[in-house]
Amino acid sequence: MDDHMKATPMKTKFITPGVIVLILLALNGLVFLAGRFIFGIGSVTNLNDQYPWGLWIAVDVAAGVALAAGGFTTAALGHVMHQEQYHVVIRPALLTAMLGYTFVAIGVFVDIGRWYFIWHPLVMWNGSSALFEVGICVMIYVTVLYIEFLPVVTERFIGRVYLPGLLRQLNAPVDRLLRALDRGLSKTMFVFIIAGVVLSTLHQSSLGTLMVIAGAKMHPLWFTPILPLLFLLSAISVGLPMVIFESIIAARSFKLKPETEVLGRLGGMVAPILGVYLAFKLGDMFIRETFVYLAEFNTASVMWTIEVVVGIVIPLRMFLSRTVLKSPALLFVASTLVVLGVAVSRINNFIVAYQPPYALHPYLPSFGEISVTVGFISLLTLMYRACVMIFPVISVPEDRPALHSKYAIRTEKS
Amino acid sequence: MKLPSRRAFLKTAAVAGGAVAGLSATAKAGPKNVLSPDRKGVLVDTTVCIGCRTCEFACRTAHGLATPPLESYGDKSVFSAMRRPDTGALTVVNQYPNATKSELPYFVKVQCMHCDHPACVSACIVGAFSKQENGSVIWDTDRCIGCRYCMTACPFQIPSFEYNKAINPEIRKCDFCITRTRANALPACVETCPVEALTYGPREEVLRIAKQRLVTYPERYVNRIYGEYEAGGTGWMYLAGREFADLKFPKLGQNPAPGVSEAIQHGIFAYFVPPVALYAILGAIMWMTKNRKEGV
Ligand code: SF4
Ligand code: SF4
Ligand code: SF4
Numbered sequence A: 001m002d003d004h005m006k007a008t009p010m011k012t013k014f015i016t017p018g019v020i021v022l023i024l025l026a027l028n029g030l031v032f033l034a035g036r037f038i039f040g041i042g043s044v045t046n047l048n049d050q051y052p053w054g055l056w057i058a059v060d061v062a063a064g065v066a067l068a069a070g071g072f073t074t075a076a077l078g079h080v081m082h083q084e085q086y087h088v089v090i091r092p093a094l095l096t097a098m099l100g101y102t103f104v105a106i107g108v109f110v111d112i113g114r115w116y117f118i119w120h121p122l123v124m125w126n127g128s129s130a131l132f133e134v135g136i137c138v139m140i141y142v143t144v145l146y147i148e149f150l151p152v153v154t155e156r157f158i159g160r161v162y163l164p165g166l167l168r169q170l171n172a173p174v175d176r177l178l179r180a181l182d183r184g185l186s187k188t189m190f191v192f193i194i195a196g197v198v199l200s201t202l203h204q205s206s207l208g209t210l211m212v213i214a215g216a217k218m219h220p221l222w223f224t225p226i227l228p229l230l231f232l233l234s235a236i237s238v239g240l241p242m243v244i245f246e247s248i249i250a251a252r253s254f255k256l257k258p259e260t261e262v263l264g265r266l267g268g269m270v271a272p273i274l275g276v277y278l279a280f281k282l283g284d285m286f287i288r289e290t291f292v293y294l295a296e297f298n299t300a301s302v303m304w305t306i307e308v309v310v311g312i313v314i315p316l317r318m319f320l321s322r323t324v325l326k327s328p329a330l331l332f333v334a335s336t337l338v339v340l341g342v343a344v345s346r347i348n349n350f351i352v353a354y355q356p357p358y359a360l361h362p363y364l365p366s367f368g369e370i371s372v373t374v375g376f377i378s379l380l381t382l383m384y385r386a387c388v389m390i391f392p393v394i395s396v397p398e399d400r401p402a403l404h405s406k407y408a409i410r411t412e413k414s
Numbered sequence B: 001m002k003l004p005s006r007r008a009f010l011k012t013a014a015v016a017g018g019a020v021a022g023l024s025a026t027a028k029a030g031p032k033n034v035l036s037p038d039r040k041g042v043l044v045d046t047t048v049c050i051g052c053r054t055c056e057f058a059c060r061t062a063h064g065l066a067t068p069p070l071e072s073y074g075d076k077s078v079f080s081a082m083r084r085p086d087t088g089a090l091t092v093v094n095q096y097p098n099a100t101k102s103e104l105p106y107f108v109k110v111q112c113m114h115c116d117h118p119a120c121v122s123a124c125i126v127g128a129f130s131k132q133e134n135g136s137v138i139w140d141t142d143r144c145i146g147c148r149y150c151m152t153a154c155p156f157q158i159p160s161f162e163y164n165k166a167i168n169p170e171i172r173k174c175d176f177c178i179t180r181t182r183a184n185a186l187p188a189c190v191e192t193c194p195v196e197a198l199t200y201g202p203r204e205e206v207l208r209i210a211k212q213r214l215v216t217y218p219e220r221y222v223n224r225i226y227g228e229y230e231a232g233g234t235g236w237m238y239l240a241g242r243e244f245a246d247l248k249f250p251k252l253g254q255n256p257a258p259g260v261s262e263a264i265q266h267g268i269f270a271y272f273v274p275p276v277a278l279y280a281i282l283g284a285i286m287w288m289t290k291n292r293k294e295g296v
Helices: A017-039 A057-065 A070-080 A084-111 A130-157 A165-212 A227-253 A260-288 A291-295 A299-319 A324-325 A330-353 A367-390 A404-412 B006-026 B054-062 B071-072 B075-082 B121-124 B147-155 B179-180 B189-190 B202-217 B259-268 B270-296
Strands: A005-008 A394-397 B040-045 B092-096 B108-112 B129-131 B137-139 B198-202 B236-239
Touching: A017 A367, A057 A084, A057 A165, A057 A227, A057 A330, A070 A084, A070 A165, A070 A227, A070 B137, A070 B270, A084 A130, A084 A227, A084 A260, A084 A367, A084 A394, A130 B137, A130 B259, A165 A227, A165 A330, A165 B147, A165 B259, A227 A260, A227 A330, A260 A291, A260 A299, A260 A324, A260 A330, A291 A299, A299 A324, A324 A330, A367 B179, A394 B259, B006 B202, B040 B202, B054 B071, B054 B147, B054 B189, B075 B092, B092 B202, B121 B129, B121 B147, B121 B259, B189 B198, B198 B202, B202 B236
Parallel strands: B040 B236
Antiparallel strands: A005 A394, B040 B198, B092 B108, B129 B137
8 A cells, every 4th residue: 555655755835833843952052052051050950969860851951852763663563563554654753762862871970060071982892881772882872873763865866966066077986875875775774673673772771770780779660770671661552652642743745645554553553562561551550569658648549640640541542542543643642642751750760769878859850951841842843844845754655746766866877 | 685605604603603702701709898807887876866966067177178177067947858968068067856855855876877888889989989898988089970870879868069169079978087087087977076976997897885784774776776787787886775767777678789780781791692592593583584584
């Protein structure tokens, strides 16, 4: 059915009112970012010796990694298990993952006190540190994602290298280079795809291990030795909803028809995964008997309830319904809930659950911290928009007046 | 994506696997973490301490930190709020009421505990923390990237960070006066304490003295040595005349803080077997589903 779908650069105006708002938000974030680099982390954030990690680690880094999970889940589905019908969503998910992880790296860069030493983990190893494992895996995975994206770049430019002015002589060599790259890549790409899935499994779970060492300071509702498993399961369960979420937004913003059938089938897979995640989450709660903490009414119990009921139970029920799977609007709502639920779960694990013994008052992010985070999300959205307008990422039906396809160009040339 | 021929597939997969296995050879280079039998410890007897805070002054002086003149340390008003060690003071003394003799409040000196199984050493992403032969847990400015994971990890909430420095902010905490002890001098606070509330020596010896005091003066102390077992045992240990929880000591189990997390880490990374196995399984699935598709 989707044989006639073809990834194509979107053709539309880049600037819209929404885009202008995003640009303003990004600029606002950059102002506070400048403050952080000139005057230190303390001048912009509410972090202190009691709360060394805050919004930037919880959202920019931890939630960022989780929400970029669409990359490895769709790669596993489409490439490893060869479910070809899902190929239309692989590229958008790959792009999100690539940009998402790029911003995770930038988020780390901004949060660490000595950003110019960000390369230290490459040469100074500590195998017992969960953070070390996360750091190394993320570094390698970002590289792998860029390699996985290269074929999209070669596809866009092979037969279409038009350098301006004097550089014109280089057109033919660059084109040959791209073709060689393309051939080499298509032979070895499977290595990178499997590596990407393995690396994701590793660091998605190690992200959960991070807070295990803080055990004594963690609220019992969240602290469990199976945190790594819960993090991995939640990452897997948010992968497809994130893909659905973006597809529907992209379809709206580029005035395309949403791929309801493919999205519906993807949605059908979400319920079982969410079910497994919920089972482990609740099973762990009953084994450790932490449900007693739900009887108290405080931030922790409210946030836990939101995370589980709004982020897992309700969307789980929705994804089980045929009506939902057939309706883009309902699919969108259900997916958004899962996405928000996982974001809340990361905030809960890294901020709400962290209860240091000598805290004087609870941590709330400052305006500057929020501005930087919102700025990054805006920037990411803008870059996504730019990328789908430059590169063939989003699939449209072939018969539309699309750009010439890769192979057409090749035959033209030869 | 096209899959290459079976031979090429195996070859490329093997090369990738070999590269990962090669990495694992160097993976064991971790930070130093010695648990020498001669490691030093300190016994803080909070029932002896008079809250004079000269140890705070001595500590600041020994570490080149700015300090008001010694005379100003007699000011008791600082005790009105609980204080924590920070980048400007690596040790601080807090006051807690004495229920039976209100004229004799308890004073508790706080600093890094120099854990036997330090969470900070286990956690630090680049191995900037290390446990030395003599028991000191110290920090290396040439490695630190300022990620503050050590702060998240420390069960005693000790490491402190220079949030208001844009370039080379430091993690600061008590270093057990490593430069002094290496030159066979006592830690500055121990040397200066006028009432010998602090006893420095090999941990085993210090522990023996503490047990002795519990036996000799049972009415003076709660029957427990804080730090003997907490978080797997600490270099600094405390005696008290009141429940430790009332003196705001964190309630910790006996397991080393890094225990569970290291077990998980080493489980995942046991000679890279689990990741490589996962890689192989995924490769096999990829290969099989491909053949199935083509067979149809
Ligand atoms: S008290 Fe904290 S900083 Fe000191 S050695 Fe133990 S874990 Fe490290
Ligand atoms: S802040 Fe420095 S010492 Fe602390 S964990 Fe990070 S790199 Fe290690
Ligand atoms: S110098 Fe000794 S008596 Fe004075 S506050 Fe410090 S530990 Fe207590």
